[in-house]
Amino acid sequence: MALSGPATLYVGLLVAAPLCILIAYSLWTQTYVSVDHTLTLANYREAFTDPLVRYLMIRSILIAGAVTLVTVALAYPIAYFIALRARRKTLWLLLITIPFWSSYLLRVFAWKLILGFNGVLNSALLGLGLIEEPLAFLLYNEFAVVLTLAHAWAPFAILPIYVSLQKIDTSLLEAATDMGDSAVQRFRRVTLPLTIPGIIAACLIIFIPTVGDYVTPSLVGGSDGKMIANLIQVQFGAANNWPLGATLSLLAMLSVGFVAIVFVLTASGLGRRIR
Amino acid sequence: MNRPSGLAIYAIAYLVFLYLPVLFLPLFSFNDGTIVAFPIKGWTLEWYRQLGGQTALINALVNSLIVGLLAAMLATSLGLFAARAYVRYQFKGKQASEGLVMLPLVIPGIIVASSMLVLFISIGIKPSLTAITLGHTFLALPFAVSILKSAFDDFDPSLEEAAYDLGSGVVETFRRVTLPIVAPGIVASFLVTFTVSFDEFVLAFFLSGNETTLPVYIWSQIRFPAKLPNTLALGSLLLLASVALLFIAEYFRRRSSKPSTGGTT
Numbered sequence: 280m281a282l283s284g285p286a287t288l289y290v291g292l293l294v295a296a297p298l299c300i301l302i303a304y305s306l307w308t309q310t311y312v313s314v315d316h317t318l319t320l321a322n323y324r325e326a327f328t329d330p331l332v333r334y335l336m337i338r339s340i341l342i343a344g345a346v347t348l349v350t351v352a353l354a355y356p357i358a359y360f361i362a363l364r365a366r367r368k369t370l371w372l373l374l375i376t377i378p379f380w381s382s383y384l385l386r387v388f389a390w391k392l393i394l395g396f397n398g399v400l401n402s403a404l405l406g407l408g409l410i411e412e413p414l415a416f417l418l419y420n421e422f423a424v425v426l427t428l429a430h431a432w433a434p435f436a437i438l439p440i441y442v443s444l445q446k447i448d449t450s451l452l453e454a455a456t457d458m459g460d461s462a463v464q465r466f467r468r469v470t471l472p473l474t475i476p477g478i479i480a481a482c483l484i485i486f487i488p489t490v491g492d493y494v495t496p497s498l499v500g501g502s503d504g505k506m507i508a509n510l511i512q513v514q515f516g517a518a519n520n521w522p523l524g525a526t527l528s529l530l531a532m533l534s535v536g537f538v539a540i541v542f543v544l545t546a547s548g549l550g551r552r553i554r
Numbered sequence: 555m556n557r558p559s560g561l562a563i564y565a566i567a568y569l570v571f572l573y574l575p576v577l578f579l580p581l582f583s584f585n586d587g588t589i590v591a592f593p594i595k596g597w598t599l600e601w602y603r604q605l606g607g608q609t610a611l612i613n614a615l616v617n618s619l620i621v622g623l624l625a626a627m628l629a630t631s632l633g634l635f636a637a638r639a640y641v642r643y644q645f646k647g648k649q650a651s652e653g654l655v656m657l658p659l660v661i662p663g664i665i666v667a668s669s670m671l672v673l674f675i676s677i678g679i680k681p682s683l684t685a686i687t688l689g690h691t692f693l694a695l696p697f698a699v700s701i702l703k704s705a706f707d708d709f710d711p712s713l714e715e716a717a718y719d720l721g722s723g724v725v726e727t728f729r730r731v732t733l734p735i736v737a738p739g740i741v742a743s744f745l746v747t748f749t750v751s752f753d754e755f756v757l758a759f760f761l762s763g764n765e766t767t768l769p770v771y772i773w774s775q776i777r778f779p780a781k782l783p784n785t786l787a788l789g790s791l792l793l794l795a796s797v798a799l800l801f802i803a804e805y806f807r808r809r810s811s812k813p814s815t816g817g818t819t
Contacts, residue, residue: 282635282636282638282639282643283635283636283639283640283645283648283651283652283655284635285632285635285636286632286633286635286636286651286655286695286699287636287651287654287655289632289691289692289695290654290655290657290658290692290695291654293670293673293688293692294654294657294661296673297669297670297672297673298669300669300672300673300676301668301669301672304672353568356561356564356565357564357565357568359561360561360562360564360565361565364561364562365565371565373804374569375569375572377797377800378572378573378576380749380753380796380797380799380800381576381753381792381793381796381797382753382755382769382789382792382793382796383753383755384753384755384769384772384773385576385579385772385789385792385793386575386576388579388772388776388785388789389575389576389578389579390575391776392578392579392582392590393575393578395590397589397591398590398591399578399582399590399591399592401591402591402592402593403592406592406593430571430572430575433568433572483660484659484660487660487661487662488660488661488662488663489662490662491662491663491664491665492662492663492664493663493664493667493756494755494756498776507664508662508663508664511664511668512664512760515668515671515760521672524668525668525672528664528665528668528669531662531664531665532661532662532665535662
């Protein structure tokens with residue numbers, strides 16, 4: 280239909296065109312100030328042999344995986360509470376989503392202030408007499424990155440799980456109880472399997488963007504918490520090696536896609552087995 | 555219903571975890587000291603007062619407003635057509651088109667940013683406010699489409715048919731029937747897409763040339779500990795603005811999905 284044309288075309292063009300140009304760039308090479316347009320796989324060779332690239336790529340995927348696990352595990356009970364227990368659902372949903380509308384940059388910045396050596400948390404603990412000297416392990420490591428990302432992406436995990444819980448026909452739950460299932464059995468055999476699609480959606484919505492997050496590792500990651508996005512930004516910025524940056528972007532996209540597909544297949548297989 | 559206690563306590567603890575970190579920004583923006591730590595030395599409005607005199611900040615704010623308004627206008631217009639098509643008509647490739655339009659939500663920010671940069675450079679658009687506006691339109695489109703889709707969902711097509719039967723033309727029907735019913739949805743979409751653009755950082759960071767937007771300005775200030783109190787004051791004002799916009803958007807979104815304004819069934 281013609282009406283959806285402009286929007287589809289706009290997104291389509293802005294997805295397809297940059298992708299083609301990225302591929303082209305990844306086959307070129309940077310020679311000091313100009314780009315050499317001879318086609319070569321040199322950037323890919325460099326990306327695959329450089330231990331730093333492999334290290335950052337694997338770490339980004341592990342950090343994003345940890346964030347996904349923590350966020351979804353913490354979000355499930357909330358989604359369950361709002362969908363099946365809470366009386367004022369809309370109010371709860373609104374309360375959950377408000378923080379998401381505040382600037383992402385500022386939310387990450389807030390964590391930097393909280394976790395700092397002379398920061399909010401350390402000064403509060405010192406003031407209360409709970410610690411003798413400031414805790415140094417709070418900021419500038421993977422822990423800080425996972426904590427900050429888990430906080431920033433919380434609403435995204437709650438909503439898909441909430442929707443899948445909301446869709447459950449309550450007569451199924453009643454039937455399970457009537458057949459003698461305990462609350463735990465009923466949850467494991469009825470509720471959980473029926474919400475697998477919501478859990479998968481929540482995982483993907485969090486995992487995919489967090490692999491490529493730039494702000495959080497830059498602000499709270501320190502040198503131990505850097506991720507692949509930091510390396511990509513350096514190529515487009517200070518290092519001025521766009522061909523390598525394009526190659527890394529493409530490889531990051533492929534890795535994320537690969538992990539996501541493997542995850543979806545495994546998770547839906549598991550879901551079928553529980554049932 | 556006799557044992558909501560455990561879950562309810564968890565839910566409240568979760569809300570505290572969600573809100574507390576952000577609330578430290580406004581709290582310390584009134585602190586009469588340059589170090590962000592307890593105890594609070596005293597209360598002051600000095601940091602807010604100083605903001606007014608910073609021209610770089612005012613420029614960044616104006617840039618952000620321009621980019622936000624244009625991106626919101628573009629995304630909402632594109633979204634309006636698309637949402638109507640998705641809700642009202644069946645056509646080939648509808649699912650593919652709907653999926654594609656939602657794609658910007660799930661592409662990692664760094665990949666959108668780097669690929670837009672190479673695209674714009676290749677077609678001759680220098681890093682500028684124009685480039686940021688085009689990029690933000692892309693990022694905001696999924697939000698516009700999903701809000702406007704729900705606005706059209708609650709809209710009974712027979713109202714338009716009635717207008718045609720009573721002799722109204724296409725334009726008149728759109729102006730007198732369609733637009734008034736969908737208007738709250740349009741306002742909600744406009745406010746939400748504006749907020750998306752106004753708060754966006756990574757793309758603007760890659761695509762800004764000499765002119766920066768507010769988040770890029772804040773990024774440049776975060777590095778200077780001496781500027782910290784000012785950054786906190788500015789950040790608190792931004793938080794307030796975002797939340798206010800969201801509440802107004804929510805008000806219009808609710809109005810748009812009230813059955814009394816739309817369906818007759």
